Amino acid sequence: MNLRHTLSVTVATLGCSLLLSGCENMSTDDMISTGLAGFDAATISDEEIQAMSAQACEQMDAESAIATPGSEYAQRLQRIADNLGHQIDGIPVSYKVYMTNDINAWAMANGCVRVYSGLMDMMTDNEIEGVLGHELGHVALGHSKKAMQTAYATSIARDAMAASGNGAVAALSSSQLGDLSEKFINAQFSQSQESDADNFSFDLLTDRGIPREGLLTGFEKFADMDGGESSLMSSHPGSKDRADNIRERLANG
Ligand SMILES: [Zn+2]
Numbered sequence: 001m002n003l004r005h006t007l008s009v010t011v012a013t014l015g016c017s018l019l020l021s022g023c024e025n026m027s028t029d030d031m032i033s034t035g036l037a038g039f040d041a042a043t044i045s046d047e048e049i050q051a052m053s054a055q056a057c058e059q060m061d062a063e064s065a066i067a068t069p070g071s072e073y074a075q076r077l078q079r080i081a082d083n084l085g086h087q088i089d090g091i092p093v094s095y096k097v098y099m100t101n102d103i104n105a106w107a108m109a110n111g112c113v114r115v116y117s118g119l120m121d122m123m124t125d126n127e128i129e130g131v132l133g134h135e136l137g138h139v140a141l142g143h144s145k146k147a148m149q150t151a152y153a154t155s156i157a158r159d160a161m162a163a164s165g166n167g168a169v170a171a172l173s174s175s176q177l178g179d180l181s182e183k184f185i186n187a188q189f190s191q192s193q194e195s196d197a198d199n200f201s202f203d204l205l206t207d208r209g210i211p212r213e214g215l216l217t218g219f220e221k222f223a224d225m226d227g228g229e230s231s232l233m234s235s236h237p238g239s240k241d242r243a244d245n246i247r248e249r250l251a252n253g
Contacts, residue, residue: 046145048169050109050110052152053112054108054112055172055177056184057110059174059178060114060181060185064099064114065098065099065100067097067099067117076125077096077128088139089139092111093111095132099117103116104116105135106135106184106185107139107144108139108148109139109144111139113132115128115131115132119131122221126210126211126213127215127217127221128218129205129215130205130216134198137196137201137204138189143193143196147184151181151183156175156179156180157172195241198219198242198246199245202215202246213250216250219239220239223240
């Protein structure tokens, strides 16, 4: 938070305590311009993030072509999911394949893990295990929660919830949830979050008795590709260092 933002929040808060009725009459635009809605984004609760993630996931599923149960893609992901496990940190994990040529995979804080068929086409099962272990790391380490918080802070969902006055996640429309989901999926993780998620995946694969080599070769494949828009691919600039880290860990047994 920069100084100017802090200042505008303070002014808005003062304005509210001095003149409460005026505050209630503020339009959403007024709240945004004074920074009040931004203040709300910083204090959103874990429960709200979980509820928001569940709804954003539902919205993404409704907008996507999901591999039908029993299809080759669904069966393949089922095998991978059985190896990785169906819960992370006590959160039940739901795995699904979206049928699209895009190369992506992501995980929301409520355990919603989605893999695109374009990514499955270019990777071995073991490489997908490495990638999904990494995504589960983002959930377990709280990165997915933070990313949703950031997405909320910049989405139209925030304005809707601020306007409703009671943090009504349930009242969000499909277009508000769609905007929120898109911002979440395109959110960028920091290099240290990416490295931590890589190490989480390495340890998870080790615990599950899954070969760890796929984590390395999977990221080597990303390193050979263009960056693209998604959060998965935007980690591309650091992929050489990340591959080196996994190579070193493999060498150390
Ligand atoms: Zn990542």
